[in-house]
Amino acid sequence: MAKFKKGKGAKGARKPKDDRTDLIEKIDMSNERLFAYYKAQNIVPEEEWDVFVDALRQHLPTTFRVAGSRQVANSLNSIIKDTHVPSLSNVTFEGQRIPPPVQIPWYPDGLAWHFNVPKKVLRRSPEFKKFHSFLVFETEVGNISRQEAVSMLPPLLLEVEPHHLAMDMCAAPGSKTAQILEALHAQDTATSTSIPSGLLLANDSDNKRTHLLIHQSARLPSPALMVTNLDASNYPSIKIKTPTRAGGSRTVPLLFDRILCDVPCSGDGTIRKNMGIWKSWQPMDGNGLHGLQVRILLRAMNLLKDNGRIVYSTCSLNPVENEAVIAEALAANPAFELVDVSSKLPELKRRPGLSTWHPSADRVSATTYATYEEFMNSSTDSTIKAKMTPGHWPPPNAESLHLDRTMRIYPHLQDTGGFYVAVLQKTQKATGQSERKREADDAEEEPESKRLKTDEDPQIEDEALPAPMDVPQDEVKEDEVEEPSVAEEVDMLPESIESETTTPAPEVQTEVNPEINQNRRKKKSQDGGGFKENPYTFLKPDDPILLNCIERLHINSDFPSSNVLVRNPEGDAARSLYLANDIVKNVIVNNNYERIRLTAAGTKVFAKQEAGKGGEAQFRVLGEGLPVILPYVDPATIIKGDMVSLKTLVESYYPLCSNFVDEFREAVEARPTGSHIVRFPLGQHDGTNLTHDLMLPIWKSNVSLTLMIDKKAKSALSLRLFGADITTAGKEGRTNVTQKAGPDESVATAEESEEL
Numbered sequence: 001m002a003k004f005k006k007g008k009g010a011k012g013a014r015k016p017k018d019d020r021t022d023l024i025e026k027i028d029m030s031n032e033r034l035f036a037y038y039k040a041q042n043i044v045p046e047e048e049w050d051v052f053v054d055a056l057r058q059h060l061p062t063t064f065r066v067a068g069s070r071q072v073a074n075s076l077n078s079i080i081k082d083t084h085v086p087s088l089s090n091v092t093f094e095g096q097r098i099p100p101p102v103q104i105p106w107y108p109d110g111l112a113w114h115f116n117v118p119k120k121v122l123r124r125s126p127e128f129k130k131f132h133s134f135l136v137f138e139t140e141v142g143n144i145s146r147q148e149a150v151s152m153l154p155p156l157l158l159e160v161e162p163h164h165l166a167m168d169m170c171a172a173p174g175s176k177t178a179q180i181l182e183a184l185h186a187q188d189t190a191t192s193t194s195i196p197s198g199l200l201l202a203n204d205s206d207n208k209r210t211h212l213l214i215h216q217s218a219r220l221p222s223p224a225l226m227v228t229n230l231d232a233s234n235y236p237s238i239k240i241k242t243p244t245r246a247g248g249s250r251t252v253p254l255l256f257d258r259i260l261c262d263v264p265c266s267g268d269g270t271i272r273k274n275m276g277i278w279k280s281w282q283p284m285d286g287n288g289l290h291g292l293q294v295r296i297l298l299r300a301m302n303l304l305k306d307n308g309r310i311v312y313s314t315c316s317l318n319p320v321e322n323e324a325v326i327a328e329a330l331a332a333n334p335a336f337e338l339v340d341v342s343s344k345l346p347e348l349k350r351r352p353g354l355s356t357w358h359p360s361a362d363r364v365s366a367t368t369y370a371t372y373e374e375f376m377n378s379s380t381d382s383t384i385k386a387k388m389t390p391g392h393w394p395p396p397n398a399e400s401l402h403l404d405r406t407m408r409i410y411p412h413l414q415d416t417g418g419f420y421v422a423v424l425q426k427t428q429k430a431t432g433q434s435e436r437k438r439e440a441d442d443a444e445e446e447p448e449s450k451r452l453k454t455d456e457d458p459q460i461e462d463e464a465l466p467a468p469m470d471v472p473q474d475e476v477k478e479d480e481v482e483e484p485s486v487a488e489e490v491d492m493l494p495e496s497i498e499s500e501t502t503t504p505a506p507e508v509q510t511e512v513n514p515e516i517n518q519n520r521r522k523k524k525s526q527d528g529g530g531f532k533e534n535p536y537t538f539l540k541p542d543d544p545i546l547l548n549c550i551e552r553l554h555i556n557s558d559f560p561s562s563n564v565l566v567r568n569p570e571g572d573a574a575r576s577l578y579l580a581n582d583i584v585k586n587v588i589v590n591n592n593y594e595r596i597r598l599t600a601a602g603t604k605v606f607a608k609q610e611a612g613k614g615g616e617a618q619f620r621v622l623g624e625g626l627p628v629i630l631p632y633v634d635p636a637t638i639i640k641g642d643m644v645s646l647k648t649l650v651e652s653y654y655p656l657c658s659n660f661v662d663e664f665r666e667a668v669e670a671r672p673t674g675s676h677i678v679r680f681p682l683g684q685h686d687g688t689n690l691t692h693d694l695m696l697p698i699w700k701s702n703v704s705l706t707l708m709i710d711k712k713a714k715s716a717l718s719l720r721l722f723g724a725d726i727t728t729a730g731k732e733g734r735t736n737v738t739q740k741a742g743p744d745e746s747v748a749t750a751e752e753s754e755e756l
C-alpha cells in the first residue's frame with residue numbers, strides 16, 4: 001500500500017503545494033477498494049486515472065464567494081479586485097512568488113474567488129495577513145461566504161427568481177440557502193432590502209444544525225425565509241389559503257417552483273479536505289444512503305408545481321448516490337425529465353453523468369456486479385443482500401433517461417472537490433395523468449419487498465394529485481389535509497457504518513465522512529422528537545408598541561404592519577419584533593407550528609433597548625432590520641452624517657455628543673433620546689471612498705451616541721473604510737482574526753468547517 005511521504009511520494013503522488021505536510025504526511029492516501037471501485041465505474045478514461053488520483057491527494061485551494069445583495073457584493077468585489085489583488089500581486093515568501101487570488105471563471109459576475117496559499121504565508125506575509133483579516137471579518141458579517149467552489153453550483157442551476165416559492169430540503173449549514181436567498185432578493189439595493197413575493201423554506205432534519213442554518217441566513221435578513229426541522233423524505237403537506245374567484249378563500253397544499261435536494265451523502269468528493277475518507281471509504285457507505293436519497297428526491301417531486309425545477313446534488317462521486325437515485329426517481333415519476341444544462345456556465349469543466357455502473361457490496365474485496373441478479377446469485381451474505389435493491393443498479397432503460405445530461409465534476413478538471421448535479425424539470429406532458437396510477441404501475445413492476453418506501457407512505461399517496469397553487473382547483477377541506485404526527489428523524493445510518501462506531505476510532509476519525517460522522521453525532525444528540533421552539537404570533541396592526549416604533553422612526557403607512565410578529569403564544573411584544581412577507585404569514589397562520597416544526601420565520605427588525613437610569617425602555621431598529629424598514633422611513637427624518645463622525649462612532653463605544661463636528665452634533669442634539677438612522681452619503685470623503693450611501697442605526701442617550709451594530713460588523717466596516725481595525729476591541733486586540741467563522745463548528749460538515 002502506497003504511503004504519501006515528503007520527497008518520495010506514492011505512485012502518482014507528488015509533494016503537496018501547501019504546508020499541511022504535517023497532516024498530509026501522516027495520512028495514507030491510498031485505499032485499494034476505492035481505487036478498484038471507481039476504476040470499475042469508468043468514471044474517467046484510463047489515461048486520465050493517474051492525474052485524477054493525483055488531484056485527490058492535493059490540498060484543496062481556498063475558495064470564497066462575495067455574498068449579499070447584488071450591489072453590496074459588486075462594491076465589495078471591486079475592493080478585492082482594485083485594492084487587495086494589486087497589493088498581493090508581487091508577494092514573495094521565502095524566495096517563492098506567491099500567486100494572488102483569482103476569480104473563478106465560471107461563476108457569474110466574477111463574484112467567486114480561489115487562492116492556494118500556505119497557512120504560514122497567511123500568518124506571516126503582511127500583505128496576505130491583511131487580506132486574511134479582511135476575509136475573516138467580512139465572513140463574520142456575511143459579506144463573504146467561504147464555500148467550496150463546486151458547492152456553489154446547485155443554487156446557480158436552480159435559477160430562483162424573486163417570485164418563486166423555493167424549498168431547500170437539506171439546508172444546513174446553509175451556504176446554498178444563502179445563495180438562494182440572494183436570488184430571491186435580486187431586487188435589493190445597496191441600502192434597502194426588497195420584500196420578495198416568493199418564499200424560501202429551508203429545512204434540515206438535524207435540530208442543532210437548523211440553528212447553524214438560522215445563524216448563517218441571518219446574514220441576509222429576509223422576510224421571505226422560514227426554517228423547519230423535519231425529515232425531508234417524509235415532509236408533511238403544508239396548507240395555505242388562496243383567494244377564490246368568488247372573493248372567498250380556500251385551503252390548498254403549498255407547492256414549490258424550485259426545490260433543492262442537496263442530500264446527505266457519503267461525501268467522498270470532499271476527500272481532499274476530509275482525509276479520513278482515505279481510510280474509511282467502503283462501498284456500503286453509498287449503498288446505505290441510496291434509499292434515503294431516493295425518498296428525499298421523490299418527496300421533492302411530489303411537492304413541485306408543474307413546470308417546476310428540482311436540483312439534486314451530492315458531494316459524492318458514487319453513481320449509486322447519483323445516477324442510480326435519479327434513474328429510480330425518474331422511473332417512479334415519468335412527469336419529470338432531466339434538463340440539458342450543458343450550455344449553462346460554459347467555462348465550467350464537467351463530465352456527463354454515467355449511463356452504466358457496477359455496484360459493489362463487498363467490504364473486503366472489491367467485487368462489482370453488473371446486475372442485481374448477478375449479485376443476488378453470487379452473494380452469500382444475507383445481511384448485505386437485504387440492503388441492496390434493484391434500484392442500486394442501472395435500469396434497463398438507462399440510456400433513454402438521458403443521464404448524460406447530469407454533470408460530474410472531478411477534482412483534476414479545475415482543482416476543486418468532486419461533485420454531482422442533476423437538474424430535473426416537471427414537464428406538462430404528464431399533467432392529467434394520475435400519479436396514483438403511476439405509483440401503482442411502478443409497484444407492479446417491482447417485487448413487493450423492493451418497493452420504494454414512499455409507496456407505503458399514506459401521506460404521499462394522499463397527495464398523489466397535488467393542486468398547483470396558481471391553477472384554479474377544488475378546495476381542499478381542512479380535514480382532508482393530513483395531520484401526520486411530528487416526523488421522526490429517520491435513522492439513515494447504514495448498519496455497516498453503525499457497527500464501526502464500536503471499533504476504536506481511527507487516528508483521523510473527526511475528519512471521516514462528514515455525513516456519516518454527523519449521523520453518528522445525531523444518534524447521540526437527538527432530542528427525542530421533542531420540539532421546544534416558541535410559536536410565532538402576529539401583532540395587531542394597532543399594537544401600541546408597534547405603533548410606537550412606527551411613530552418614532554417615522555415609518556409610513558405602506559409598511560406592512562399586519563405582518564409583524566413576535567415569538568410567544570400570547571402575542572406579547574416583549575423583546576423582539578419580526579417581519580414576514582405575505583406567503584410566510586399565510587403558512588404560519590394556516591399550519592400548526594409544532595407539526596411543521598417551525599424553527600424560524602421572517603427577520604428581526606426591532607428589539608427592546610433598556611434605557612439608562614430613570615429612562616423608559618424603547619424599541620430600536622436593528623442593524624439587520626434597517627434595510628428592511630428603510631424603504632418605509634421618511635427620508636427627511638434620516639440624520640446626515642460625515643466620515644469624521646463615523647470614525648468617532650467606530651473608534652469608541654459611547655462617544656459624547658459634544659465630541660462630534662458641529663453639523664452632525666447639532667442634528668443629533670435636536671433629536672429625542674432613542675433609536676435613529678444616519679446616512680453617510682456616497683463619494684470621496686477625507687480619503688475614504690463610499691461607493692454607495694451607508695445607512696447605520698444609532699442610539700442617542702442623554703449625553704452620548706452609540707453605533708448600533710455588533711462588534712464584528714464594526715471591525716469589518718472599519719477595515720473596509722479606514723484600512724485598519726480602529727474599533728476599541730480591535731485596538732485592544734480582542735477581535736481575534738484567526739477565530740472561526742461559525743458559532744458552532746462542532747456540527748459543521750466537511751464543506752463548511754475549514755478556517756479561512
Ligand SMILES: C[S@@+](CC[C@H](N)C(=O)[O-])C[C@H]1O[C@@H](n2cnc3c(N)ncnc32)[C@H](O)[C@@H]1O
Pocket residue numbers: 151169170171172173174175176177203204205206209230231232233262263264265292490492518749
Ligand atoms: C450535504 S448537507 C447539506 C449542505 C447544505 N445544503 C449547504 O450547502 O450548506 C446534508 C444535510 O442533510 C441533512 N439531513 C440528513 N438527513 C436528512 C433528512 N432525512 N431530511 C432532511 N435533512 C436531512 C443533514 O443534517 C445535513 O445538514
